[in-house]
Amino acid sequence: MPIDTSIKHWVNKVPARQWQKEDQALFQMGATLPLTIAESRPLAEVHRLDLSLFVVFEEAALRISGALTRRAPTEEALNFSAQQTLDEARHREIFWQRLGDSCQASGKTQTEISEAILTPPLRRFLERCYEVVDGGDFIEGLVLMNLVFEGMAYPLYAYERRYWQPVDPYLAALVHSAFIDESRHVAYGAHLVNQLLQGDSAHQAKVKKLCQEASLAMGEIFTYYIHKFVKLFDSVARLHQDLFATAEFAPGHLIAATPYQKQIEIIQASITKQHTELLARAGLT
Numbered sequence: 205m206p207i208d209t210s211i212k213h214w215v216n217k218v219p220a221r222q223w224q225k226e227d228q229a230l231f232q233m234g235a236t237l238p239l240t241i242a243e244s245r246p247l248a249e250v251h252r253l254d255l256s257l258f259v260v261f262e263e264a265a266l267r268i269s270g271a272l273t274r275r276a277p278t279e280e281a282l283n284f285s286a287q288q289t290l291d292e293a294r295h296r297e298i299f300w301q302r303l304g305d306s307c308q309a310s311g312k313t314q315t316e317i318s319e320a321i322l323t324p325p326l327r328r329f330l331e332r333c334y335e336v337v338d339g340g341d342f343i344e345g346l347v348l349m350n351l352v353f354e355g356m357a358y359p360l361y362a363y364e365r366r367y368w369q370p371v372d373p374y375l376a377a378l379v380h381s382a383f384i385d386e387s388r389h390v391a392y393g394a395h396l397v398n399q400l401l402q403g404d405s406a407h408q409a410k411v412k413k414l415c416q417e418a419s420l421a422m423g424e425i426f427t428y429y430i431h432k433f434v435k436l437f438d439s440v441a442r443l444h445q446d447l448f449a450t451a452e453f454a455p456g457h458l459i460a461a462t463p464y465q466k467q468i469e470i471i472q473a474s475i476t477k478q479h480t481e482l483l484a485r486a487g488l489t
């Protein structure tokens with residue numbers, strides 16, 4: 205079935221319906237930072253670190269998808285890049301605001317914390333994305349952004365939501381809201397890449413190679429962050445056993461009853477599975 209990428213359709217479906225519904229639910233929840241975070245230094249630290257990673261990711265997604273509009277080859281691609289740019293601007297803003305709530309008590313600035321979470325390999329990966337989109341290859345830029353960067357990140361959002369649910373349900377709702385948009389970005393991205401590479405086997409082979417290399421680099425970056433955060437969550441869950449007593453990190457898997465190495469294995473296996481399926485839909489396997 206063809207995808208309707210008109211701006212009119214997106215406005216009706218996303219800002220007018222989806223975001224409005226989510227905003228009402230968030231308003232009812234209230235943005236006040238839970239006392240458990242304010243009162244627990246280790247919990248507050250994981251909260252700030254994780255939010256700063258969200259901000260780094262969403263800001264990069266915003267800058268890259270904005271740049272993609274410059275060389276979008278079709279009306280469909282142009283509209284989609286424009287929509288994605290606004291989606292990402294909203295994600296960056298909601299996580300930036302929550303990071304601000306989280307930073308208030310620590311006396312640190314949001315910028316200081318966001319800089320600290322950015323590792324050299326992630327910085328290099330993002331620089332590569334900027335080079336590619338600024339260089340003007342729309343398809344390669346879209347592959348790096350939507351199929352590699354987001355394609356590997358979005359399965360993680362589902363886990364992040366579950367980890368934060370018992371501690372900060374407001375943040376869990378923000379993550380879920382972004383997850384819905386990211387699912388759309390990766391699906392449309394795969395559709396567009398597939399469509400734009402039809403009949404051009406030389407370009408397809410070049411893009412496939414780029415995608416393989418970039419997926420390898422991004423996989424190593426995610427391995428680092430997944431280990432870091434699952435370990436941190438595991439230690440705060442042990443410190444706050446009451447809070448995490450019934451919390452699941454995956455359907456049917458309690459955080460408290462799963463060794464952190466096993467949690468990492470399950471998360472990484474699901475990223476690999478979903479990413480492989482996505483690349484197949486894009487015609488890149």
Ligand SMILES: [Fe+2]
Binds near residue numbers: 265291386
């Ligand atoms: Fe995003």
Ligand SMILES: [Fe+2]
Binds near residue numbers: 265288389
């Ligand atoms: Fe996105």
